[in-house]
Amino acid sequence: MREDSIDAIVRRIGPSARITVLTGAGVSAASGVPTFRGKDGLWKSYTAERLATPEAFASDPRLVWEWYDWRRTLISRCRPNGAHRILALWGRRYEGFRLITQNVDGLDEKAGSDSVIRFHGSIWEVSCRDGCAKSPKRWVLDEVPLGHIPPSCPWCGGLVRPGVVWFGEGIDPEVLHRAEAALECDLFLTVGTSALVYPAAGLVDAARGRGAFTVEINREATPASGRVDLAVQGGAEEVLGLLERRLGGCAGG
């Protein structure tokens, strides 16, 4: 059964295939980055949904920054896994390959991917909370752990915020535009995402609507499982590894 699924995907991957991959927290799970959903997602009994919001930041910026500092420190010790490496390899091998990630951890870049469409921003970037005139739109702040919590804007002395998209916030229009362009593809893989967070969760349906063959790879069934052409159950690192071996490569591991 799984062999048939792998065959069905491999048949659609030729040198000129346009492949778009959407990834979620499950792709970084094998690297040791906790997902949001599930018991590992908890931090001091707070759920991500209660911390990753503009409201939480407005009412307690210190608490929210302590959580980000904990996540940043944890992620700084994590290395890309086979799934990140295979996606980076496909980016070099297939001209029509595009990677959209909901992850904010930067492990795709560490694995060698470039031009990643960072749907939800980066945990390594920050911006001035008030968008003061002198500050850039975003800048890198990769000190771990942070010397001072909450960190302040070097230009105006006010608060800075993490460069991520919080629940209830909109997607950067330029990023949305790039993601929409990537929906024009032959094969769309949605990998390691719970398919609950919109608008990201709607991308697979939009790609299917435009004629792409859609595949989900996840350890568990999700709300998207019944809407894709093919749902493959398994770990991202394992299933992408099987695909890459069938494609004749030797990356991953």
Ligand code: NAD
């Ligand atoms: P999620 O936590 O809601 O869901 C994780 C999904 O991954 C689940 O469906 C689970 O079954 C699956 N999964 C777990 N281990 C897997 C594996 N080894 N292989 C394949 N699938 C596996 O994550 P989400 O869907 O990405 O959405 C939540 C939001 O959380 C996103 O906006 C993202 O920005 C943020 N987030 C990012 C990170 C990160 O950067 N690594 C981590 C946690 C959450």
Ligand code: ZN
């Ligand atoms: Zn400022």
